[in-house]
């Protein structure tokens with residue numbers, strides 16, 4: 752199928768999952784994950800009205816952004832090294848993968864020095880505890896949020912997670928639910944300047960389950976652009 756056809760099919764499935772769980776369709780935004788696909792495919796998707804694109808690798812993101820002539824919003828969704836943050840101000844509008852204070856401090860510094868602006872970020876939580884996954888632990892998430900909160904040039908908008916891969920998306924449900932519960936707990940702490948309005952969770956194989964559990968940003972790659 753075409754990218755336009757894939758996008759339309761995904762939007763229909765998002766709307767159905769929202770309807771099934773009593774949520775407004777406007778409460779879920781699609782992040783089209785374009786990693787390892789050329790800028791021409793991003794342009795093709797953008798031409799159909801898709802606005803948010805997710806990338807994992809800084810160099811690839813910077814190159815692709817330079818090639819695009821239409822306005823899109825880039826979200827950084829991959830593991831991020833502090834020494835690469837300096838390439839991102841002015842390019843990305845959200846960073847989903849903040850899992851340590853030192854990284855938040857570097858984002859704060861770069862957004863202050865280069866833009867005098869505030870960067871929207873999500874705190875990545877490793878809810879499954881798999882050693883191969885990035886993310887702060889469930890136990891440390893609240894302390895990390897508290898530590899980041901005073902930084903003036905970053906704004907925490909919510910949480911992000913990546914559960915283990917399962918063939919059956921139902922098996923991912925407990926991890927999505929746990930992220931939602933953690934966001935509710937952090938929200939109840941009423942930390943000044945902290946919003947827990949965004950939950951970035953769900954990919955090609957499990958985004959409907961994620962929506963049922965409260966996802967506001969679903970990160971879908973393969974189902975839009977095909978295999979990488």
Ligand SMILES: *Cc1c(COP(=O)(O)O)cnc(C)c1O
Nearest residue numbers: 784828954955970971972973974
């Ligand atoms: C690649 C990637 C996705 C998209 O995965 P698909 O299974 O291709 O939809 C989503 N989130 C992250 C963090 C990724 O690295």
